[in-house]
Amino acid sequence: MRLRSKLTIATLSIVLILVAGGYASSYVARREMRQSLIRATATTAAQILGSINAGLQTQIEHLRAMTRGLDVREALMQSNTDFEQMGGIRERIAEVDGRWTSAAPGELQAMAAGLIANRLAVDLRNRQATQGFRLFGEVFITNRYGANVAQTGLTTDYYQADEDWWQQAAQWGAFVGSVEYDESAAVVGVPVAVRVESGEGALLGVLKAVLTPDGLLAPLTNAGILPWEQGMELTLLGPDGRAVYTARQATPSDGAGVPATVPLPAQIQGLSGYGPGLDVQYGLIGPERLVVSVRGEHEEGAPAHRGHPGWTLLVTRDLRRALKPLDRLQRAMLFISLAATGTAVAIGFGVSTRIAHALSQISAAAEKLGRGDLDARAPVRSNDEIGALAAGFNAMAARLKQTTASRDALEREVAQRRRAEREREVYARRLERLNAELERSNRDLEDFTHTVSHDLQEPLRKIHSFGQFLEEDCGEQLPPTGREHLHRMLDAVLRMKALIQHLLALARVGTRGGELLPVAPARIVETVLDTLSERIRETEARVAVEDGMPRVMADEVQLGQVFQNLVGNALKFCTPGRPPRIEIGGRAEDGRATFSVSDNGIGIEAEYLDEVFGVFRRLHSRDEYEGAGVGLALCAKIVHRHGGRIWAESELGVGTTFRFTLPLAEEAEEEKSLEHQ
Amino acid sequence: MSTNSRIEMLPVLLVEDDAEDIYIAQRAFEQGKIANPLHVVRSGEEALEFLQRTGCYVGAAEAPRPGLILLDLNLPGMRGHEVLERIKQDPQLRRIPVVVLTTSGEEADVCVCYDRGANTYIVKPVAFDKFLEAVKTVGRYWLVVAKLPDPCEDTQV
Structure with a gap:
């Protein structure tokens, strides 16, 4: 059964119970009122009879007085x-x-x-x-x-x-x-x-x-007891049952003048409690016509003038008239009940419709939610329990959505991570492969350098040896130009040999590099200056080394090579007639160590500042300055291997400053300790 | 020059495949006035046959026990490293000083050779005069200065 029907039936039932209760109480009230009307009528009748008797006694007393x-x-x-x-x-x-x-x-x-x-x-x-x-x-x-x-x-x-x-x-x-x-x-x-x-x-x-x-009745009339009420009849009967008087007619109605006999109800019920010697009875003629009879019993053996004279007073009244207000009340109640029923049904129907509608909306939203529509919401229209239910449902749906969303997000993230992991694995495999390739290529390079060092030098050595043999054995037979050519040839062989050596050194930067360890640059610079001390003395150079250079992560030998090449260059490219002044410095900047080697030499033209780091790149002829053009290339390669950067700043004729960066030892150590944690 | 006849008698074995190098070495011996007879073998295998007097070197006369071995590393077939190893593992031969003569200045080669018992490692200089100097120095050291056990006694220690 639908909720609406249930609620309507429930409301209707309550109203019907109320109406039935009202009717029952009104019925009971009517019955009680009827009873009390009967009793009141009987009481009044007894009073009237008493008054009549009293009046009779008064008249008798009058007569006595007269006698x-x-x-x-x-x-x-x-x-x-x-x-x-x-x-x-x-x-x-x-x-x-x-x-x-x-x-x-x-x-x-x-x-x-x-x-x-x-x-x-x-x-x-x-x-x-x-x-x-x-x-x-x-x-x-x-x-x-x-x-x-x-x-x-x-x-x-x-x-x-x-x-x-x-x-x-x-x-x-x-x-x-x-x-x-x-x-x-x-x-x-x-x-x-x-x-x-x-x-x-x-x-x-x-x-x-x-x-x-x-x-007889004059005292009652005088006292205002009579006439009683409309539709009420008063009949006085003598002991023989004949009417003495009726209030409706002053005299008996039959033409013979004989007092009429008053019709009495078929069923008569007795009433008690109206005083001694009073026989009170009542009965109904038709449904609503009440007849109350009060008879004063004449006491056995008592004098006729004592007590009641044996008269009967009949009071007839129409109960409908008496109960008219009650009937009006009942009708009003009926009307009110009907109105209440109608209103209740209407309200019940309305309320139940609203409730059922709201509930059906919530249930529809729940169904949508059940089908997976997480945006399903129930409208919150009222401030009552249904509104609270809808709000509660909405909150639940929102939480569900959130949970689902976060679950989805989690799943997505998991999927993403899995994908990333797979990619990482792929990369790792690729890296492994690349590493293997790199190792192989390193080995190849090593083989190559080995080959170069052995096989390329072999012929050179022989050319040189046999050149020398030629000079030794046939030198005297050669003209001076022939000997000159032979010398140039032998020189070229030696230069070739030097080039090969540089090339090997360059190749070894990568393959033969040692582990990067914390080193103190000051000590390395000291060693380098010691190595170069003779040339420093020869050139009358003045070298200043900054105090407190930071410790760096470096291959000590290679770092030495860098300083040696840079200082060597500074000593080499000096302005004729001006003793070189060299400043070596280093400080920590932006988490890195930056070193500098400055000189007051010939300087480098701005357009060549980058080119100087190229292999075999020379800016000057061998006649002016010696060198194979490998030194700076080697420096660049070493610095790059350390993850650093190298560059030059220069002013032509004033001097050049080479700068390079290296990782700080402290930072690297910190990173390492962090990794361990 | 030394007058020690015994020393002068001690032959030197050159293990070298390259004809020019053999010539250069012979010339260096000649110019360096090293009188010791120079025996030349052209491969590692031949060197071992010579030393162990096997193969075509059966008979002491053709293959005298050398007092010094000059070993090139870059050999066809059996490489110099292995020849060195074999010599130093052979109780009959291991007391013979081996001077590695090679063009390779590779650290790895140097280390490996000394590890396997090489007595000297010389990188052949490009210039002959430098090579001559080296040969003279080495020859003088091993053949004159250094006291070596007598190879003829063949005593096992």
Whole structure:
């Protein structure tokens, strides 16, 4: 799988996990919130029911307070007294009640007119109007015998002591009934009854009122608890399950005026923790319609007016509305998730594309490098790890190139050295061959010189000998010119012999030269001057030798020959009438020894300064100066054999200076010691 | 001149192939007034035959034991060096002084000859008068001045 796909999938997975997590948490949050909504609804419902109960108790207390009024007590005591005085109370009451219950509505009006119009009734109506009794649809009071004493409206019967509410109120002090349609008051209401007592606590009668739902809920409305929220319904059910009140409709909806039965959820779950005697349950109608029912259980055996009156409060609310913010949040989250996913995928794709591109460039460069292209480089585009990788790759490639280059250079050098060595070998062989040739040629030369010295001289000797014999034997028979010719001939033979000797000497410079050893020139010069002492004396020459001439590497005999020839020349080529002055010097210069022999002789013309070193080169006739013209040639040959240079400086008629160079002994010794190291 | 008859009697052997040189030598003997008989052989081989009395020199009369040998180095066939060597290796002959007469003044020749027992080495001068002088000097020295063992006794030491 390509790196890009992997990275994209990885990014996508992370985002999906995040989205799933978000959704899961939002789901859990929604569920929890639903639960807490249910609980909050239940709590509120319990509070409302509590408020209703409290309101009921308050109303009962109002009624009680009213019964304690003197006029009520007095009126009842009066009525009771009247009944006791009349006697036959039961019969009378039964007779009146019989009349009332069997009477037509129109007749009942007339029958009850006295009770409705009496003072107490008027007072009750006043109170009903002014002191809040309007909450009570109907109020009436009976005496202790159960007979009506005063009433604000019509009642259907006259005798009440047989009624449950009358007995309960008489016995327990109060009664709260179930919701019902009170025909006489023509309202849906809750009958409540309180016992009327004398100051001493004796039963005086019972007051009954019908409390309307508005009255019950007025405190809630006043307190701002109601209306609750839009879409929320509040229904109060009596103990028998019939609706006392719904917040949606002030009165039950059916035309008969009978309280409607509220539909309940099919499945009901209980909730606990809302206080003693509170049975809290909830259920759902459809997916989102919550119904919470709170019922105050009437305690077993407890008086009807104590505790909860056994009512049930149903709170219905639409959870969707309540959870709307959460849904909005969820939608926002969905949108954000989608956006995040898109962004993540885009970024992941982009990043992975970039990474994959950079990596593929590096890998392409690596492939090129692998094929031997040492100049392959990966582009460094970023400052991150990939950039570092590319840079690292480039550094590696550069090092590789360097290593390879130096290896190549090394190989080249090795090859070069091998070639040089082969060449050297070739040269060495050639040199060997040349050496052999040289040796052979030297031997040839030696043979030649041997031949010359023997064979060329043999005839000369004979010519000379027989010439002499001729002169000795026939000299007297020859004319003087003949003898003169013979002498010239013999002279020529001797010169020829001298030439051969010089030639041999010249040849021997190379072949008969000794080893070059460190020598002190001063001593050699001394010997030479000693050899030449006679001629020096004859010519009255003055010879000066410089002190401290450097030691040189030379063949002592040959160096002596050089000095001898040069000094000899200086003595020979002197200006007539001017005794020769000769200066011999030598000093170390530029790593070499330079010697000089100067004279004050006839000098040499500048154009001949080089020619004088040629073999048999003469500048003067034998008549002027003796010599074969070999001396300087010999000097040149010897100096050259020593690796030196010889030249002449001269001024015609003033003198000549011959200079020559030789290797210094110290330098040569140093070189030798270096070689040994 | 010496009056010593024995010395005058001692013959000199000249080993020389060149006719002119033989003549020059004979003339030098003559002019130098050296009376010793001069026997001439023309090659190294002949010289050895003469000395060892072999070949055509069988018989003492024809080949007297010389008191001095004059040896040219430059000989056809057996060279002078070898002749010298043979003589000096031969117990019968080695006491006979050998004077090398040659035109070669080569140091190598000189050394080799003395190494092999030459008694004198003379470079023939070109001028005859000089040669004559040399021959007289040498002859006088070896034939008159120097005391040599008696060649006739043939005693082995």
